[in-house]
Amino acid sequence: MSKEDNKVNFDLSTLSLTELISLYDKITSFLAYLEDTRIEEGDA
Amino acid sequence: MENFLEYIEEDTKSKKTLFSTMPVNTKTNRRKFNKKIDSVKETYQTYKDQVEKYLTVKSKSFDILDTRNTEAIQNEINDLENIKVLLNPINTYFEKMNFDDLFYQISNYKDFNFVSLNKIISEFINKFELVNIRLTKDDFDYTFYVNEFMTSFLETRSLKSKNYDHITEIFEKIYWENPDLIFHIELNFRKLIKKHERKFINYIKGLQDEKTKLFNYNYQTVINKLKDLYTKLEDEGKENITDIINLSKNGTIDVNHFFEDSKVRNTAYTSLMLDSLNIENEKALSKFYDSLEKLKINVEEYSNYVKYAPLILDFKKKYLSKKLEDINKNELSKKLKELESSISKEERNLNKINKKIMRSKGKVFRPKESELKALKFESLKIAKKLYEMYQNLTKEYFNSKVYEVLNNSFSINDFLNLYYSFDYYKKEAIKESYDIETHNQLMEYSDDFDIFAMNPNNVIVCSVMSFDEVSISKVIMNKYRLLNININEENLYPENVPELIERINLVLRIKALEESKLDVEKLWFMVQVDKLIIKPNEEKD
Numbered sequence: 001m002s003k004e005d006n007k008v009n010f011d012l013s014t015l016s017l018t019e020l021i022s023l024y025d026k027i028t029s030f031l032a033y034l035e036d037t038r039i040e041e042g043d044a
Numbered sequence: 045m046e047n048f049l050e051y052i053e054e055d056t057k058s059k060k061t062l063f064s065t066m067p068v069n070t071k072t073n074r075r076k077f078n079k080k081i082d083s084v085k086e087t088y089q090t091y092k093d094q095v096e097k098y099l100t101v102k103s104k105s106f107d108i109l110d111t112r113n114t115e116a117i118q119n120e121i122n123d124l125e126n127i128k129v130l131l132n133p134i135n136t137y138f139e140k141m142n143f144d145d146l147f148y149q150i151s152n153y154k155d156f157n158f159v160s161l162n163k164i165i166s167e168f169i170n171k172f173e174l175v176n177i178r179l180t181k182d183d184f185d186y187t188f189y190v191n192e193f194m195t196s197f198l199e200t201r202s203l204k205s206k207n208y209d210h211i212t213e214i215f216e217k218i219y220w221e222n223p224d225l226i227f228h229i230e231l232n233f234r235k236l237i238k239k240h241e242r243k244f245i246n247y248i249k250g251l252q253d254e255k256t257k258l259f260n261y262n263y264q265t266v267i268n269k270l271k272d273l274y275t276k277l278e279d280e281g282k283e284n285i286t287d288i289i290n291l292s293k294n295g296t297i298d299v300n301h302f303f304e305d306s307k308v309r310n311t312a313y314t315s316l317m318l319d320s321l322n323i324e325n326e327k328a329l330s331k332f333y334d335s336l337e338k339l340k341i342n343v344e345e346y347s348n349y350v351k352y353a354p355l356i357l358d359f360k361k362k363y364l365s366k367k368l369e370d371i372n373k374n375e376l377s378k379k380l381k382e383l384e385s386s387i388s389k390e391e392r393n394l395n396k397i398n399k400k401i402m403r404s405k406g407k408v409f410r411p412k413e414s415e416l417k418a419l420k421f422e423s424l425k426i427a428k429k430l431y432e433m434y435q436n437l438t439k440e441y442f443n444s445k446v447y448e449v450l451n452n453s454f455s456i457n458d459f460l461n462l463y464y465s466f467d468y469y470k471k472e473a474i475k476e477s478y479d480i481e482t483h484n485q486l487m488e489y490s491d492d493f494d495i496f497a498m499n500p501n502n503v504i505v506c507s508v509m510s511f512d513e514v515s516i517s518k519v520i521m522n523k524y525r526l527l528n529i530n531i532n533e534e535n536l537y538p539e540n541v542p543e544l545i546e547r548i549n550l551v552l553r554i555k556a557l558e559e560s561k562l563d564v565e566k567l568w569f570m571v572q573v574d575k576l577i578i579k580p581n582e583e584k585d
Contacts, residue, residue, distance in 0.1 A: 012098045015049055017569040020099055023049045024576060027092045030056045034085045037063055041074045 052091070059084055096577050103573035106566045110286035117277045124270050125498060127255045130248065131263040134449055135465040137248040141171055143237060144468035150230045155483040158215070161226070162208050165197060168233050175243040179236065186232035186394070187423050188401045189222045194229065228427050231434060235391060271500045278341075278501070285560040288553050292567060293574045302554055302564040309554065312547045318530040333555050335527040340548045342520050345504050347541045348496045349456065349516065354477040355493075359459055363446050376444050383437045387430065394426040442469045457506050460497035 015023060066080065067073045130140060138144060149156070149164045156164070172179050184194035196214045200207070218225050237244065255261055261269075292299045301308040314320065316336065321328050349356075401419050449462060463470035471490055480486045496502070504516055517536035524531050535544045557564060 010048065010094065012048060012095065014047065017102075017565050019049050020095075020102070021569065021572045021576070023052060024092075024095050024099060026049070026052050026056060027088055027095060028576075030052075030059075031085065031088050031092060033056075033060070034081050034088065038078055038081050039068055039074055041071060041078060 099573045100577055103570045103578075106562060106570055108285050108289065108560065108562065110284070112280050112284065112286075114277060114281045117273055117280060121270065121273050121277065124266055124273065127259070127261060128263070128266045128270065130252050130255060131261070131266060132465055133263055134445065134462065137241070137244045138237070139466060140248050141174075141244055142467075143168075143171065144466065146171075147230065147234070148468045148471050150226065150233075152483070153226045158212055159208070162197070162211065165229065166201065169198075169201070171244075172236070172240065175240070175247045177240055177243060183236055184229075184232050185398050185402065186235065187222070187228050187427050188398060188420055189218045189225050189424075190228045190232050191398075191402065193218055193225060194232075222424060224424070224428060224431070227431050231427065231430055234434060267500055274499055274501045283549075283553075283556070285556050285562060288556055289562075289567065289570060292571045297549075297553070299564070299568050299571045301550055302557060302567065304564075309550065312550045316530055316547060316551060318525060318528045321528070332528070333552065335524060335529050336548050336551055339520075339524050339529055339531070340545065340552065342503065342524075343536070343541060343545060343548070345502050346516060346520060346536065347538070347545075349504055350538045350541070352460075352493060352496070355463070355473050356456065356459060358473060358477050359463075363450060364454075368450060368452060371447055371450075373444075373447055376440070376447055380437070380440050380444050383433065383440055387433050387437060390426060390430055390433065394423060394430065397423045397426065438468070442466060455506055456504070457502065460493075460502075464494055464497040 012020065012023075063077070063081070066077050068077050132140070146164055146168055150161075150168075153161050153164070169179055179198070181191060181195040181198055184190050184198075193211070193214055196211050200211055215225070222228070288297070291297045298308075300306060301312075303309065313323075317332065321332055323329060397419055401416065401423060404416060445466060446462065449458060463473065467490075470493065471486060474480065474486060474489045474493070478489060480489065504520075517533055520536060521531050521533060531544070534540060557567060
């Protein structure tokens with residue numbers, strides 16, 4: 001387990017149904033953001 | 045951190061800040077930046093996979109198993125419908141053997157391709173084989189050309205070959221000399237059916253006896269049994285919560301309208317109540333729902349009635365514009381017999397000419413070519429005249445059948461049963477009354493009509509034919525206004541019926557949802573999971 005994983009409590013059962021969908025939405029949006037943020041490594 | 049959602053909200057925010065401050069001015073910095081991105085991405089991909097798994101399992105835990113079994117009832121209905129066709133007292137062996145359907149097809153052969161035409165001819169021959177009559181080339185003597193074509197057809201058929209190329213060639217060759225070939229084949233079959241009529245009658249009688257003895261059925265007992273089964277099927281097949289889940293998932297219905305604060309939901313409820321009801325009053329609410337269930341059935345039936353109104357109108361114009369007392373049934377039957385007898389006479393005449401033509405084949409002392417040509421011409425001329433006579437006979441035959449059942453209390457139900465019993469005329473009437481472009485379109489109308497006509501539990505159609513659309517809509521409106529349902533004439537205009545049904549459906553679906561183990565949040569969740577996770581994953585696979 002990485003340091004970051006340790007910070008997270010994975011008990012999803014505490015979330016309401018709306019929160020669960022919102023959570024999924026936030027994760028997928030962030031993944032899309034990461035994809036878009038990656039930059040070209042070529043010479044500056 | 046307790047709440048994973050809060051953690052994600054904060055973590056994504058801080059990560060975004062981090063990325064915005066990381067230097068990317070050198071290649072090394074950019075590599076570091078991307079490395080960090082990849083590492084975060086990996087973590088978030090893990091989150092995504094785990095959350096996805098959790099959501100899918102949770103959504104599935106809400107699923108409701110559809111325990112309805114309509115198949116057995118439907119099979120029983122299908123069996124009984126077949127017996128009903130056999131025992132139907134208003135049509136004859138001709139319709140029960142489905143000859144009317146085949147004649148409709150062959151007389152509209154221009155709507156089909158050559159392969160379909162061969163299939164129609166084969167089906168005619170199969171009907172004869174059912175009653176142990178093996179047709180030979182000698183049976184096809186209506187014209188010289190019919191004989192030539194059918195000889196090749198029977199030869200190919202006897203070889204059980206699916207290659208009809210040779211027949212296509214023969215057809216094309218004949219067609220340019222005699223474009224009426226198919227009409228003449230049709231007449232040949234009509235003549236052959238008449239010739240072997242007794243065998244077909246006995247065959248149907250045998251089947252009828254078998255069913256009546258085996259099951260102790262008569263036509264009325266079959267109808268009564270069908271009524272029960274249709275009621276059972278309606279109850280069992282009624283839209284339930286599993287349908288609502290599926291309709292919501294596939295986007296046919298908008299789950300957001302089920303929420304208590306939905307404007308659409310509230311409008312649907314209030315617009316259907318004449319005097320507003322106290323939603324807390326369970327008894328009143330249950331009565332409201334019951335009335336809506338019944339209204340829905342009536343409106344759906346009414347909407348079918350409106351769909352077939354042009355057919356009903358056409359029938360009224362043709363048969364109900366005259367006073368029944370002025371119709372002389374004996375005169376009609378005399379006319380029919382006279383027509384039959386003139387056809388037989390003309391066919392004997394045609395037969396004599398055809399024999400001269402056929403006998404000349406292969407003989408040394410053949411008639412001169414010009415004489416043969418004249419005979420062929422005469423034969424085609426008589427066949428053409430006969431085609432018109434048969435068309436007349438077909439019309440008069442149906443007229444006689446109509447007047448057999450027509451009386452002053454003739455109802456829409458009787459009308460439906462009449463057209464259901466005489467397929468040829470039903471299709472002709474559909475073609476006349478609607479803007480039909482293709483055969484498939486016609487079949488769709490015809491099949492839908494049959495489904496409507498077959499249902500013995502229709503209520504509105506029990507009214508007499510003299511009722512018009514407006515009177516029927518008023519009857520429905522008045523009945524339900526008495527039950528505190530707010531419905532007006534405008535709601536029942538054909539173009540407004542779908543919207544009315546939509547509103548009724550929404551209220552009834554909310555009721556079904558409330559009665560189930562689901563609630564609107566759970567249903568909404570299932571729809572979201574299906575849209576966001578299940579469907580995209582299925583598409584990937």
